[in-house]
Amino acid sequence: MVKAAVLSLLLAFAGARCLAQFNYATALIPDSLRKGAHTVIRESRESYVISSLSKSTYSMHEVITVLDPHGKQALSFGIRGSSLARLEDADVYVYDSLGRPMQHIRQKDMEKSGWGEELVEDGIYTYCSVNDATYPITVERDYTLAYKGSKIFPEFDLSNADGSIQQETLTVTLPKSMTFRYHGHHAHLEPTIADAGKDDHVYTWTASGIKTIPSEAGAPADWGPAIYMAPTQFELAGYAGDMTTWQSFGKWAYDLNKNAIVLPEASRQLYLNMVKDAPTDLDKARILYRYLQKNFRYVAIELGIGGDQAFPATFTEKKKYGDCKGLSCYLSACLTAVGVKSYPALVNYGDLSQPVDPSFPQDRFNHVILCIPQPHDSVWLECTSNHTDFGVLGAFTENRNALLLTENGGVLVHTPSSTAMETRRDVFTRVNLSEDGSGKAEVAIKATGEDRYNEIGYVYEQNHDDQKRFLVEEMEFPQPDDFTINLEQVDSPLLRTHIALAFEKVPDFTAGDKMFLRPHIYHLHLTHLPESKNRTQSYFFDHPFEESDTTCYQLPTGYVVDELPQARTFSCPHASYTSNYWYDTTQKAVYSYTSIILKDRMVPASDYDATRLFFSQAIKEETAKIVVKPAQ
Known part of the structure; x- marks a missing residue:
């Protein structure tokens, strides 16, 4: 049963910590894994347990030895929790080079802060850091997140940006009546599949002895080999969806946000008056885009299912601020009011981010932009910038695969590259x-x-x-x-x-x-x-x-x-x-x-x-x- 799987996992974590003083001595790291490494992941055990479409649990047990100051970022720990992802437990243990316990930081002793730019807060960021370290030093991190849904799957990384991996395991436990998908990214590694009682399946990926891969300046952010995972059917905060295809996932996201792209008649008349002298649809769009840039500002808002659902356009219109979803949906509502068709689009934002894989529908998106379809070259708008030119995206979202959210579902479209x-x-x-x-x-x-x-x-x-x-x-x-x-x-x-x-x-x-x-x-x-x-x-x-x-x-x-x-x-x-x-x-x-x-x-x-x-x-x-x- 799923409950038994969770209990076994927690007991295994506790047992590993008791043996730490013998297992975590730096001298026990093979020389081949130290070469060129700043950190060594001694042990990583991830578990994702899906109890039902509406409930899942992610647990992590990770031991990292930091060999020198270049790997000091591993001495910091931080987890964002929210109403949809509750941090249930967190502990950080610190060991010296001989594997002797030095410090135990409990969840109640960690620093906490709200996030949401102090305007709308729905989450708590829990964090701590190991200071005044003498290298080498080892940190053990245990934490558990309880999700209201089954949309977010982990991925199995087969590289360590700062060094090597001694041993790592990822298990996914779910009812036999449910399915999920996995895909090798620059990697081919099949899981073992076993029964967990009469009702559940357990998928297990295991890797060990992964040596340091030298980093290359200017390389893409997701260059490392990994196993990506995604649901088929899923649920988030009571909203059921299907991620089997881009079309079905986009339909879920469209339905989640369609009520945000609506403005009252008084607002419609305001925007119609703004563009009354504009001869073309694109001229209308330029006027409304410039109005947005001059009068609205970007803030990060994460409330309820704020990572996926925009605030209503009326909220953004009144407050004169919004996140990427809110501003894009607001401008889309303005364009709709004056008869110009547009679609919010999900995209992965980042200076070195690469396009999502068209062959593997998955939610790797972290940003929303707006698309105005045209017969030849569609117009793309970055709604969070007060100075970006009309029809220009910029380095952070150019040359990506964006998912248009249309009435008929998602459509994956490539964004233009700059010249x-x-x-x-x-x-x-x-x-x-x-x-x-x-x-x-x-x-x-x-x-x-x-x-x-x-x-x-x-x-x-x-x-x-x-x-x-x-x-x-x-x-x-x-x-x-x-x-x-x-x-x-x-x-x-x-x-x-x-x-x-x-x-x-x-x-x-x-x-x-x-x-x-x-x-x-x-x-x-x-x-x-x-x-x-x-x-x-x-x-x-x-x-x-x-x-x-x-x-x-x-x-x-x-x-x-x-x-x-x-x-x-x-x-x-x-x-x-x-x-x-x-x-x-x-x-x-x-x-x-x-x-x-x-x-x-x-x-x-x-x-x-x-x-x-x-x-x-x-x-x-x-x-x-x-x-x-x-x-x-």
């Missing part, structure tokens, strides 16, 4: 150089796309000190003695920024009466890519881009050019670089020009070395110096 021309920065800088090396600079920047968003976030919305920090630490200007920043057309897709700076010292260095000047007084988008032998994963940049810079050094009276760097042009399959330098005798000014284009955000592993060499060469070119001196 280099969508993120462009053109800079013109004039530097008036004085004989003592001081100078004043006037910088004019035109930015679109991700560069525009960065400048708005780090400049427009910040105080003077934070603006200076951005100029010096991010753009790598020399430390200015004084500066002013002005942004124009903040609401336009093309942002114009004007920066005036004063420097006590402009040259990188001087030698005698010669000044050695950088090609530009700030740094371009040049990423140092680490060497990665036998790379297996693609590399992901933040975004593709085009960047050009023209810098003019107005020389002091009586100064001439002593040496100019050579012009360069080179490329690789995914990027190109061009530079040029000249002296204008009429203006008595030196000019440098550089253009760099990164065509693709993703670089396949096979092209990584060529791309790394390209950026190394570009970085080297940027160290070239313009040399000026007094005329003889």
Whole structure:
């Protein structure tokens, strides 16, 4: 029976802890599992027990040895509980390198805080951390979550991002009348299946001796091998659903949220009046999207089944805030009011997240965006941003498989990828150089796309000190003695920024009466890519881009050019670089020009070395110096 399975699991956890002082000594870890590891998962036993569609329990017993400070994140423990996922028990035990008990942190002694941005709270975050650790150190973590439903399944990870795995097991226990699905992600591992009494089945996955897989910079977030799991029929807070197909899962999510996409007649008239002069549906959508951006703000809301169900559009309209679901459903309701069709869409949000597997319906989504279907290229809207351009998603949700929530069920659709021309920065800088090396600079920047968003976030919305920090630490200007920043057309897709700076010292260095000047007084988008032998994963940049810079050094009276760097042009399959330098005798000014284009955000592993060499060469070119001196 299911109850017997839960009892056996708890007794096994208790027995493992009693033997800890013998089992958890660091010396017992095989040398092959220590090599290259910061942490070693000594033992991991997960259990997911489904009593019925409306009730399930997840339990974890995990022992991790932290070998050095690089693995210290494993010394922190945190679990989010809610009305749908109640934390029933939690204990953390700490052992020294000999496996001797040092500390026991009980659930009642852990820190607790509400979550929901202090506006709507439905959960408690329970957490603790082991401080002042002497390495190596071992932590044992036991906890149990009781779910009101059967929608959330665990996954069996077959890698450890910080090291190796000595032994791990995952069991899924469920009534014989129920089924679930599993799928190997870069892995093939079948479970053993056994009876648990006359009514239940137990599926068991076991792995051991998994050595450290070296991490690769810029690799996708879910690169590691794993066994994914998902229900067929399920229930969440009394709402029954079917996840066998994307269509059936999307229908469940649509039905859960359809009442949130409704506005009263008074609101409908308000929005109709807003768009009365708009000639097309997309013009109407632009007006309403901009209204949303100007008047609403994003907050994280998790209430009841808030992870899946949006608050009503009337709530969002009144409060002028919402989470991704609430804002997307509200805008969808506004568009419906003016006769424009749109669909909320589930998507997995994250800088390095990869598209969900079309062949395995599963809820790996953590974000909601909005889609306005079009005959050719549909329009996608990110409703949580106050500055994102109309029809642009950005790096966190581009190139994904999104699940449209339609009246007829879910439809899996691929979101567009950004192009280099969508993120462009053109800079013109004039530097008036004085004989003592001081100078004043006037910088004019035109930015679109991700560069525009960065400048708005780090400049427009910040105080003077934070603006200076951005100029010096991010753009790598020399430390200015004084500066002013002005942004124009903040609401336009093309942002114009004007920066005036004063420097006590402009040259990188001087030698005698010669000044050695950088090609530009700030740094371009040049990423140092680490060497990665036998790379297996693609590399992901933040975004593709085009960047050009023209810098003019107005020389002091009586100064001439002593040496100019050579012009360069080179490329690789995914990027190109061009530079040029000249002296204008009429203006008595030196000019440098550089253009760099990164065509693709993703670089396949096979092209990584060529791309790394390209950026190394570009970085080297940027160290070239313009040399000026007094005329003889």
